[in-house]
Amino acid sequence: MIEELDVRPFLGAAKLLHDGALVAERYAAFGEFIETAPGIVCVSRAGTAPLVLGSTKSRWLYRPIGLSDRRPVDCPRGTVLPQVKAGGPASARSMTSAVHRTATHGCCAVAVSRIQLEGLTRRFGAVTAVDDVWLDVADREFLVLLGPSGCGKSTLLRMIAGLLPPSQGRVLLGGTDITHVPPQRRDLAMVFQSYALYPHLSVARNIGFPLRARKWSRTDIKAKVAAVAATLELTELLDRRPKELSGGQRQRVALGRALVRDPGAFLMDEPLSNLDAKLRATTRSEISELHSRLGATVVYVTHDQVEAMTMATRIALLDGGRLEQLGTPSEVYDEPASVFVARFLGSPAMNIVEATVRSACGTLAAHGPELEVPLGIDADVPERPVLLGVRPEHLTLTTADRGDLHAVVTAVENLGSEEVAHCLAGQSRVSVRGPRPLGVAVGDRVHLAAQPRYLHLFAPGSGRRLAWRPASVTAPA
């Protein structure tokens, strides 16, 4: 008789369960195995069809989840998993195929934590908080949802978590539609901005809460909580109540409560916003490290561009509930898709100046009051108005005859290592950032230049980026 283990939370994230630590050792090099309880080993996030393998003392049991054939197949104790070459997460693909092969005769599992949002929309009365967002978060990705307050990023995260039903659209986890699955049955862990630590429970009981809900035995919970607490340096604090902890300690407990379940993906809602600047910097790198160690999928909400730039594998910039741009940190910074993105990232914000693009002698240049900037494009196009953008650090001080932009300094800020000069060029405010000292004083007339590759053009009406396509005039994206 086969007795099946209670392995319920498997929406999208499949796990391999086995009753020997041996298997964990064998595959440890892949970072794929997570020990969820003594005697139970899970493999996750390797790539394809989600399968689950449960185990009993004497036999194994595997069952494909999400496949049409749901009949359990048993294989005798001692079945050895296929030999897979060690080699770190990079060989996840070979692992996947090996796992896939074995799945046919019965002992493997794979987890996929890809999150897809398809046209997700949420309205509150007349207000549209999230407006038709399409996103595909790959497995193992660290996606940051970035935007100013009120841009809908937290609403979007709550819809992924299942705490808020979408007005329209679908949420897919590992290819399975979970739009109408309640949060309890989504294999997602969430870290709240307020941490939401249960004030009446000790740190140990807070961290163990998800396991208690999954009906783990007391001893298993204790062992798992102790392991998680050790990795987060919380061992000393396990008997304390949340109110007896500092902000940083609370943050780690909240993280521990998410980690303890080995979830398919982590959702984080501004987890660092209640920490002081110094602690925020260290916690930032800790979370990044955690992400690379676990190889987990993370969707991280923040309004802090530094967090986004340093932690993300990709950034999704939101404004007014709409997705403005999706790309790697350098893509988003170097080629902002709109004026909003350009001005949101970078400090001080990108300079945006109204100008007209004109061709003279076969090359293009942006013209305006106190302004004549060559764009470095050889072409002949009809005149058109544009918004010219250039980052403060890409402007250099130069002499009058070589300057593209002429301005008067109105203020100089000392940042310690650098200085920022705020200037007025015609009617436009322009700032220049450079190593200290810049050598300018308030009231000075300065001449500024920028290399053509650092210039950004945007359409005046829509604010979208204008990209140059040879042989034809660019159109708003």
Add this chain to the structure above:
Amino acid sequence: MVSGAGGTFVEVAQPRPREAGVAPASRVRLWTRLRRGAPPYLYLAPALTLLVVWTYQPLAQTFVLSFHSWNLVPSTPMVEVGTANYERLLTAPELGASVGRTAVVIAGMLPFTVLIPVVVALLAGRVRGRAQAVYRGLVFAPMLVAPVAGAAVWQWLLDPSAGAVNRVLGTGVNWLNTTGTAQLAIIVITGWHVVGFAVLVVTAGLAGINPDYAAAAQVDGASRGQVTRWVTLPLLSPTLAFLALMTVLLSAQWTFPLIDTLTQGGPAGSTTNLYYLLWEYGFRSHDAGLAAAAGVLFFVGFIVVAALLTRLAERLSHHDD
């Protein structure tokens, strides 16, 4: 020693105010200080006056009266009797019985002030929109009915021959004149009366719980029932302790108007609780000294109970921040 151009390292001094010393304390005139300090006390004055006139002064008078013998007739002088009233009270057989009945009333009231309100408030919380307000309004309505008016209606409902209760239950019980059922009837009617208030208190308590806790518990995998049992109820416990405290301290008072209009402490004293006993001593037997002694004793007793319950409530609250 080092030769050549002379020089020495000097530690940079810490910034310090140029003129050391404490700033002289500015002397403010007495009148100015008074004028600045007075407003808070002025704001408190009306409430304090009422408290003294209507609570502390009668309390002191009761205390004095408890050592006298007096029949409430203004022309009769009060006679000092020492502790005789207390001795009589503590040896009276009806005291023990009425304490027991008070305990029964409190125990009988707890379901109406704690259990039912929690269930109703949790269920009402699941109802959305305008229906929620209607639902709560209906539950709260009995609180707005004057106790004596409610008692009159209940007297009809409980009438042994034509009452609706007997007709619905198909019984012929004389509810208010049978020793076993009179107390039950008093408890149910009082419960019906205060349940709305208790629901309101619980609803306010629930509204004060950060919704993030329930959201976190759901994401953590707790079912609806588990969220209620493991998160909501523990966080609600300070509110529940407050309601329990109210019940213990005020049950006997809440039942008073009903006892007075429906049973007058009967039948055979089966609904005579502490407060009704006190009232009987004072205004039936016109034994003001004995009634005052009983009042002082109950006052002290309830202070002890209240102190214990308040400490319990303190320990239950988690100072959610």
